[in-house]
Every structure is written in C-alpha cells, then in structure tokens.
Amino acid sequence: MNEDKNYNMPWLCDKCKRELVLKKVKVRYLEGNFEVDLPKCPECNMVFIDEEMAVGKMLEVEKELEGK
Numbered sequence: 001m002n003e004d005k006n007y008n009m010p011w012l013c014d015k016c017k018r019e020l021v022l023k024k025v026k027v028r029y030l031e032g033n034f035e036v037d038l039p040k041c042p043e044c045n046m047v048f049i050d051e052e053m054a055v056g057k058m059l060e061v062e063k064e065l066e067g068k
C-alpha cells in the first residue's frame with residue numbers, strides 16, 4: 001500500500017531469501033581495480049552488482065577470501 005516501502009526494503013538473495021549485506025568487494029572494471037561496497041548474500045556469497053555498473057560492460061568480481 002505504501003509506495004515508499006520499496007525504498008527501504010533490504011535486498012534479498014533470490015536463492016536463499018537472505019538479507020544482503022554490504023561488503024567490500026574487489027572488482028575489475030575497464031582495466032582498473034576497484035574496491036566497492038556491494039550487496040552480498042551471507043549465505044551463498046553471491047554478489048549483486050548495480051545494473052548501472054554492469055550494463056554493457058565487462059565487470060569481473062573477484063571473490064574475496066574470508067578470514068585473514
């Protein structure tokens with residue numbers, strides 16, 4: 001009923017229905033390496049990339065190993 005509820009809704013992983021958490025992820029983008037905060041599923045480690053960033057570009061996300 002409330003339109004702006006969408007706005008606050010946390011992203012969910014399609015597969016696990018878990019709330020995504022923001023994680024620093026290394027991405028390779030146009031020959032450069034960046035660290036960006038991306039929503040990530042704590043269950044399956046799937047990283048969700050902003051459409052704007054991903055559209056028409058080759059964007060590789062390197063899985064970061066947990067635990068140092």
Ligand SMILES: [Zn+2]
Nearest residue numbers: 013016041044
């Ligand atoms: Zn998941």
